[in-house]
Amino acid sequence: MDERHRRILQKNRVQLLKELEPSLLYDGLIAKGVFTQDMIDEIQSKSVRRDCSRQLLTDLEGRGSQAFHLFLECLREAGQNRVVDILCQRGQIPVPPIIEPLPVIIPNPTPHTWEFKDHLDRGDATIVVKGVSCSQDKTPLPIQCTEDQHLHPKPSRRVRRDSLQSYKMDSNPSGLCLIINNVNFMQESKLKSRAGSDVDSDKMKKRFEALNFKVSVKRNLKAQEIKRSVFDLAKEDHTNFDCCIVIILSHGREAKHSRFPGGIHGIDGLFVTMEALTSYFNGQNCPSLQGKPKVFFVQACGGDEKDTGFDIPADEFSSASNHHSGDDQTDAAPMITSVKELASCDEPDARTSLPNSSDILVSYSTFPGYVSWRDTSTGSWYVETLDAVLEEYAGSEDLVTMLMMVTDKVSQNSAKGIYKQMPGSFNFLRKHLFFKTSASM
The missing domain is CATH 1.10.533.10 (Death Domain, Fas)
Incomplete structure (x- = not known):
């Protein structure tokens, strides 16, 4: 050069x-x-x-x-x-x-x-x-x-110059969206209530209704009820829909897996793995969604480690970064130390493999093994940022690009001036996913 x-x-x-x-x-x-x-x-x-x-x-x-x-x-x-x-x-x-x-x-x-x-x-x-x-x-x-804008006006949606196609998203509604919001946990679970989660739930309900989804909300489910709710959603006839969304707000933990990490706690303290929940939507178990995007958004801890971050040059640190000093809590559960205890939570049918996992994306609020932070009054960092990014960019950007924006913004937050958080995704989508907005209808 x-x-x-x-x-x-x-x-x-x-x-x-x-x-x-x-x-x-x-x-x-x-x-x-x-x-x-x-x-x-x-x-x-x-x-x-x-x-x-x-x-x-x-x-x-x-x-x-x-x-x-x-x-x-x-x-x-x-x-x-x-x-x-x-x-x-x-x-x-x-x-x-x-x-x-x-x-x-x-x-x-x-x-x-x-x-x-x-x-x-x-x-x-x-x-x-x-x-x-x-x-x-x-x-x-x-x-x-x-x-030459006179001859060729700028398109409302960014023109892709790569070889990837976009998923069809012109059905009305675009698809079904299930929100599972666990707030109040049973005393025997030894898990704290998740103050601020209702704020997250309300934001996601309004956001995905605005993105042309038919949204249903279920609150305070036990582990088996979580599995049944997601299973029933997968068994719906999605022939006339283009997409399916599952949003989970709960306590979480590490769990064994082959593709999608993490486990989600019911209010009874037992948990179901993300591996099991996503398997309900694979090509064999959910034929009416074959070739269509199935997207999971998970606000839950991936473990109990706390990320203290690392130093970077001052000129590379965004002035928009947030230092949370309010009532920040985590969605982590006590770590399982007993093989017997693990066996009682991770049931045999929760270890289903995913032979046909194409067109599935799971977006996690935090890196596997680490806690996920939630403000008791304003909701979780992840959902608050996800909602803001969807509001501003859903009309012009695809989902994967928007999730990178969420990761970048959340990574600049800090809890108590010390702890950090890094969202991430396990992505098996084959095409760009653009949501339908009011401007594109």
Whole structure:
């Protein structure tokens, strides 16, 4: 890469780390020969978006003289015009990008100026590039890149430039949504009541009704009642629906698994594994949802460890991070130490394998093995952030991208000024999932 382009990347690095959405660029960078698949795999192995962006920018600097201009093309194609503006501002780019085949030159009556249109097939947009060739002393002058909005208005939903399709989501309603909200636990369970969970439940009910789902809420269920409720939902006829949502708000713990970790406590203290609950929706057990997305949102602890985090440079820490000093509680249960006790909770039929687990996504409020924090008055960090992200981005972003946003925002919170939380997902979706919003109906 030319030194001047490298300096542009380094000068704007902090802002780029905030704005860049690397997941939208991977296929374009491979297609244009900027990165290899192995390099993309290495970038994707990073668990946090900012780490992915940092690795991408570092690798980009060593990818040849045309890497910068091809990177700009990928950004435009992915709709990341804000990042393009950052890199092009104040004439930082002195020459136009090399575009093949050569553009058709349209003379302009003003001396030393030019304008051309790129007639390459770029999906739904014609790119118009305007600029100045050079001054009298041959010094390159800045160019300005704009999209012809008059001919091609900006779509309301981001145009995907990769090979993945999107799930069909045009049924009315889009599907069924079940919310299980465990608040008050029986005394013999030795589990505390979950103050603030009703706030989470109300938020999720309103949010998914707004996203065109038929929502039902069940409160204070025992372990067997949780299994029966989810089993009955899977046995419904989903032929006329495009999707199914299950939201679980309860205490949780670690549990053995082969694909989906974690166990969910009923109010009686017994628990059912996520492995069992998701198995009701696999291709064999729920034929009316075959090939359709089944999504679980789980606000529960994955264990009893508390994450104290690690230090990062001050310029990389968002000013929007929250320090919770109120009544923060966890959804963790006492750790099982007895094999006999484990056998009494994890019943034989809760160890079902998942031979047909495609089109299932389970989003967890916390990393396996760690606690999940909940404010007794405002609800859990995870649900509060999920609701806010869905409200702002459901009309333009797919679910996986929005969950990365949730992870990034929640990871910046801290409980009592010390403890951290990292949501995550086990994703077996095959396509992009865009929810139906009022704007898209």
